[in-house]
Structure formats: C-alpha cells, structure tokens
Amino acid sequence: MLSIRNHRLVGDGVSFRQTPNTGGTLQPRFLVLHYTAGSSAESSVESLCTRKPQGNASAHIVLGRDGRIVQLAAFNAVTWHAGVSQWDGINGLNQYAIGIEMDNAGLLHREGERFVSWFGKTYPNEEVLLAPHRFGGPVQPWHAYSEVQIARALELSELLVGHYGLQNVLGHEDIARGRKVDPGPAFPLAAVRARALGRGADTQRRLLVNASSLNIRSGPGAEFDKVAPALKRGAELLILEAQDRWCRVAVVGATDLEGWVCNDFLAPLPETRSTTRSATRSAPRVLSRTERATPVRRATTRARSPSTKTAAAKKVAGASTRGRRRPTQTTK
Ligand SMILES: [Zn+2]
Incomplete structure (x- = not known):
C-alpha cells in the first residue's frame, strides 16, 4: 500500500533521491505519464538527477519494471518532464503536472528478425507489442510494460488523483501531440485514466x-x-x-x-x-x-x-x- 506524507510517497519498494532539476512550487492539477526510452530505471534516475549543458530534465517518479519506485522530487515541486505542451488551454504542463517516468525502451525498430531499441539493445518477442499509435501511423514494435509496472502505475495514479484532486491522467502523447508518442500503445492509458478518475470522481x-x-x-x-x-x-x-x-x-x-x-x-x-x-x-x-x-x-x-x-x-x-x-x- 502506497501513501503520501508531506508530498512524499511512503510504502514498500519506494526510495527518494532528490534531483537538482526542479523549479518553483507546484500545485498539481494533472498527472502525466511517460516512458523513459532508457535501458534501465537506474540509468534513467541517474540521468534525471544530472545537470546537463544541453538541457535539464527530471520527473517526480521513476517507476521500474520490477515495480520499484524512486521519487526524485516532492509532489509540490515543479519538475521538467513535459517540455512544450498544451492541454485544456494551458501551455507548459510542467507548472501543473506531476510526472511519472516508466522504465521502458519505447519505440523499437526491426533489424532482420530482431526488435532493437534506439540504444542498440535487442528485446525478445514476448516483450514487444506490435501496434499503431492511437493517434495514427503504421504498426510498429513497442517495448511492453511489465504487469507489475502497470499495476503500480495504476495504484500511483489512483493515489495521486485522490490525494491531490487531479483533474486528469494524461500521456505525454496527449499534451505534446505530434512531438511525443509516450507512453504509447503498450500502456493501457485509457483504462488507467478511467479507473483513477472513476475512483476519485463523484x-x-x-x-x-x-x-x-x-x-x-x-x-x-x-x-x-x-x-x-x-x-x-x-x-x-x-x-x-x-x-x-x-x-x-x-x-x-x-x-x-x-x-x-x-x-x-x-x-x-x-x-x-x-x-x-x-x-x-x-x-x-x-x-x-x-x-x-x-x-x-x-x-x-x-x-x-x-x-x-x-x-x-x-x-x-x-x-x-x-x-x-x-x-x-x-x-x-
Ligand atoms: Zn515523455
């Protein structure tokens, strides 16, 4: 069971590591889900906790494929996960949204019979979903999320919606249409959204x-x-x-x-x-x-x-x- 105390997550498999990449105070209205397009949760945590000359990125949470959670910033601090984004007449969702990055290699490509990530790792067939993106385009290979990861994402979504009275659970793909495709078709976003909002909604x-x-x-x-x-x-x-x-x-x-x-x-x-x-x-x-x-x-x-x-x-x-x-x- 997860809970929130002083804008920090409490529960089994949860740890905290403060990222330097934060902005001002956040009064969250939305939850935005992402994939990391990375090779491991550890490497993504490292990256999101690093200052970079080419631009800093962060998120509130990195969710591993084993269900482990690393929180990188309190939920009342702005993090930098959305980039140029729009929703409901609002520009720049970082100012309004909690961000969760899920460890996932993202969109893969074929090399012969193999499915390969942008960073060169091969994924077995049972970890690959072939599907078009819901906003269109061809059938493509996407790295599947693990079941425990999806269950944990749902639990987090319900908790955050209930705790902060969030208005919606969105994908990066929703708020940066045409620029971003995460979390992509391998993640059951509509079901997670419906369940998280339904639970807390009147x-x-x-x-x-x-x-x-x-x-x-x-x-x-x-x-x-x-x-x-x-x-x-x-x-x-x-x-x-x-x-x-x-x-x-x-x-x-x-x-x-x-x-x-x-x-x-x-x-x-x-x-x-x-x-x-x-x-x-x-x-x-x-x-x-x-x-x-x-x-x-x-x-x-x-x-x-x-x-x-x-x-x-x-x-x-x-x-x-x-x-x-x-x-x-x-x-x-
Ligand atoms: Zn994203």
Missing part, C-alpha cells in the same frame, strides 16, 4: 446511455468514424472531456474503449445506482480485464497478424478544448 462524472443504441466516434461530430459497435441503452460512461454538444467518454467496464458521444442521448445515473456505486467504489472493475489481457497483447501473438486493428479501432481524436462544464442535455 457520480456527476458518470452518465448512462439513454437511447437504444448510441454511436461512439473518434471525434466530436457525426462526421467522425465510429470507433466501436454502438453502445447499448444503460451503458455507463465516465466523462473525460465535455463540450457543448459532444463529450469524450470512457466506457465503464470496457477495456480501453473511449471516444466521443452526442450529449443528447445521455442521462444522469439514477440515485439508487449512485448509492450502490459509492458503496462499491473500492471494487476494481475497469482494469481487471486489461491486466489479464496484457500478456496476450505481445508480439508472440500479434506478430502473426500485423493487420490487427485493435489499437487502431481505439483511435481517438484527442481534443484540445476541454471544458469544465457539464454537458447540456436536450430532451428529444
């Missing part, structure tokens, strides 16, 4: 599908592609981003399914269900299937069918205009 963030079927699309408009079969009446949705007519949602209970739905066909959660929900809030739901599914999403199974569209089907047009407002509901 029931107003949850709505039900109030139509016999409702299309879920890649962007906020009927002109965008459907990302999955239509949702059925009563499906529970977690609001990730609300706009006037459409909102981006995660489908509760579905592994990694998110997209845009029209607000006209949503209804609030009935009071009785909300009560039940808060009583059972601690029961793990969204990610359980993802955790079990993780091993089969590796290259050993994927490599034989590179045309698999799983990740592409989940492609979601991320939006930059995130609103705080509740979706307006017109009765039709």
Whole structure:
C-alpha cells in the first residue's frame, strides 16, 4: 500500500533521491505519464538527477519494471518532464503536472528478425507489442510494460488523483501531440485514466446511455468514424472531456474503449445506482480485464497478424478544448 506524507510517497519498494532539476512550487492539477526510452530505471534516475549543458530534465517518479519506485522530487515541486505542451488551454504542463517516468525502451525498430531499441539493445518477442499509435501511423514494435509496472502505475495514479484532486491522467502523447508518442500503445492509458478518475470522481462524472443504441466516434461530430459497435441503452460512461454538444467518454467496464458521444442521448445515473456505486467504489472493475489481457497483447501473438486493428479501432481524436462544464442535455 502506497501513501503520501508531506508530498512524499511512503510504502514498500519506494526510495527518494532528490534531483537538482526542479523549479518553483507546484500545485498539481494533472498527472502525466511517460516512458523513459532508457535501458534501465537506474540509468534513467541517474540521468534525471544530472545537470546537463544541453538541457535539464527530471520527473517526480521513476517507476521500474520490477515495480520499484524512486521519487526524485516532492509532489509540490515543479519538475521538467513535459517540455512544450498544451492541454485544456494551458501551455507548459510542467507548472501543473506531476510526472511519472516508466522504465521502458519505447519505440523499437526491426533489424532482420530482431526488435532493437534506439540504444542498440535487442528485446525478445514476448516483450514487444506490435501496434499503431492511437493517434495514427503504421504498426510498429513497442517495448511492453511489465504487469507489475502497470499495476503500480495504476495504484500511483489512483493515489495521486485522490490525494491531490487531479483533474486528469494524461500521456505525454496527449499534451505534446505530434512531438511525443509516450507512453504509447503498450500502456493501457485509457483504462488507467478511467479507473483513477472513476475512483476519485463523484457520480456527476458518470452518465448512462439513454437511447437504444448510441454511436461512439473518434471525434466530436457525426462526421467522425465510429470507433466501436454502438453502445447499448444503460451503458455507463465516465466523462473525460465535455463540450457543448459532444463529450469524450470512457466506457465503464470496457477495456480501453473511449471516444466521443452526442450529449443528447445521455442521462444522469439514477440515485439508487449512485448509492450502490459509492458503496462499491473500492471494487476494481475497469482494469481487471486489461491486466489479464496484457500478456496476450505481445508480439508472440500479434506478430502473426500485423493487420490487427485493435489499437487502431481505439483511435481517438484527442481534443484540445476541454471544458469544465457539464454537458447540456436536450430532451428529444
Ligand atoms: Zn515523455
């Protein structure tokens, strides 16, 4: 069990090493997840604790493949992990976000039959996921995260969202679109986000599908592609981003399914269900299937069918205009 005391993480497998690469005071509103694109957690810690003439980088946490955590700065200190970035009308997310770097070699490339990192290390097939990035591009090899690492990332996300009342759990890829691709398709970001936000969120963030079927699309408009079969009446949705007519949602209970739905066909959660929900809030739901599914999403199974569209089907047009407002509901 992890906890936070004086902006420091406490728990098994947690250590602290202060990085010199920090800015002013941070009042965290977001969590941003990264991969290190490095060869080991130790080398990444070393790098993020070093002053460099070509520019300093840091993060609050380095999460190893064995689940060990090294915290490099208190959560109320600015660290330098986001770079040029935007979200919700905000520029420069370092001023608003806690950063977690996960030890992962990142995007690999093929050399003959081998999968190789940018620094020349070869990774076995079972540590490789072949998938396109959710923002597009070809099927490529990505270094898989370990199961314990994903579980630990989820635990950290839930803890930080709950402790600091964070508004969202984002990938570097979300806030630096076109410039960064981490944490990439090997990390179940949508499920971690939905679970972390769902755990801490009040029931107003949850709505039900109030139509016999409702299309879920890649962007906020009927002109965008459907990302999955239509949702059925009563499906529970977690609001990730609300706009006037459409909102981006995660489908509760579905592994990694998110997209845009029209607000006209949503209804609030009935009071009785909300009560039940808060009583059972601690029961793990969204990610359980993802955790079990993780091993089969590796290259050993994927490599034989590179045309698999799983990740592409989940492609979601991320939006930059995130609103705080509740979706307006017109009765039709
Ligand atoms: Zn990053």
